[in-house]
Amino acid sequence: MTKFELNLRERNISKEKLLEDLKKVATLISQETVTAVLYSQKGKFGVNTFLRRFGSWNKALEACGLKVVLTLNNKEEALFENLANIWQQLGRQPVGKDLDKAKAAGNSKFSLGTYEKRFGSWNKALQAFIDYINESSENKNAVVASAQIKQKAGKAQRISRKINWRLRATVLIRDNCICKMCGTSPAKDPSVVLHVDHIKPWSKGGETELDNLRTLCSVCNIGRSNAV
Numbered sequence: 135m136t137k138f139e140l141n142l143r144e145r146n147i148s149k150e151k152l153l154e155d156l157k158k159v160a161t162l163i164s165q166e167t168v169t170a171v172l173y174s175q176k177g178k179f180g181v182n183t184f185l186r187r188f189g190s191w192n193k194a195l196e197a198c199g200l201k202v203v204l205t206l207n208n209k210e211e212a213l214f215e216n217l218a219n220i221w222q223q224l225g226r227q228p229v230g231k232d233l234d235k236a237k238a239a240g241n242s243k244f245s246l247g248t249y250e251k252r253f254g255s256w257n258k259a260l261q262a263f264i265d266y267i268n269e270s271s272e273n274k275n276a277v278v279a280s281a282q283i284k285q286k287a288g289k290a291q292r293i294s295r296k297i298n299w300r301l302r303a304t305v306l307i308r309d310n311c312i313c314k315m316c317g318t319s320p321a322k323d324p325s326v327v328l329h330v331d332h333i334k335p336w337s338k339g340g341e342t343e344l345d346n347l348r349t350l351c352s353v354c355n356i357g358r359s360n361a362v
Contacts, residue, residue: 149187152179153198160200167201213252214263216243218303222328225311225320230256267304295336297347302330309349318351327352 155178160168162176170181170191181191188194192202220228220236228236233249236242246256253259297305311328312319320326331350334340 147179147183147187149197152184152187152194155179156184156194156198156200160198167195210252210262210266213244213249213259214266215299217249217259217263218267218299218306221303222306222311223320225322225326225328227260267300267307293342295332295342297330297342301342301344301347304344305330305347306349308344312349313351313354314348315350315354329355331355 156168156173159173159176160166163172168177170184173184174181184191184194188197195202217228220232220242223236223241224232230246230250233242233244233246237245249256249259253262306328310319311321313326313328318326320328329350329352330347332340332342333346333348336342340346
């Protein structure tokens with residue numbers, strides 16, 4: 135008679151234990167990174183467990199000190215973040231040739247051809263970028279609303295002070311990359327560096343939300359910091 139044995143997976147696995155096994159697999163295959171597919175073949179735990187605990191496979195790799203894998207999805211995000219950086223440097227919406235100039239100067243990670251290949255054309259790349267930024271703003275508003283509801287319910291919870299690149303890009307584009315105090319912009323003076331600043335300081339209860347953020351040049355922002 136065949137003997138059946140029950141093999142149940144562990145539940146409530148700690149992040150430390152997950153990362154330990156991920157490092158073990160990396161050592162086993164002698165690689166500086168581990169793909170989710172490879173881990174599913176050689177690892178002890180399920181890939182979905184990592185996704186639930188860390189939010190994404192790349193975040194698990196980062197927590198483990200391993201090299202992040204550039205998948206199709208996060209390659210798009212890398213392209214968008216790069217575009218946001220160029221937009222901020224120029225102080226205006228980039229045109230296609232700006233990418234190749236920035237690439238040649240070492241200020242862009244990607245060329246115009248990379249965007250055209252990925253999205254079909256430069257105009258489609260710009261539209262995809264704006265759609266992504268708008269979607270991120272909607273998600274951010276939902277997070278803010280949720281936090282406010284919890285605060286009203288008596289649960290102390292604040293949104294992080296850190297302004298991520300997507301929210302920064304949203305503010306800069308909304309403000310046309312112009313300092314809200316002195317009116318200067320990289321489009322007028324390439325030496326201008328723009329910051330995104332909390333109108334009501336975070337340290338005094340101001341939240342990291344669109345209505346409490348504005349574009350300032352580095353000079354005005356530093357001057358304001360000294361005055362606070």
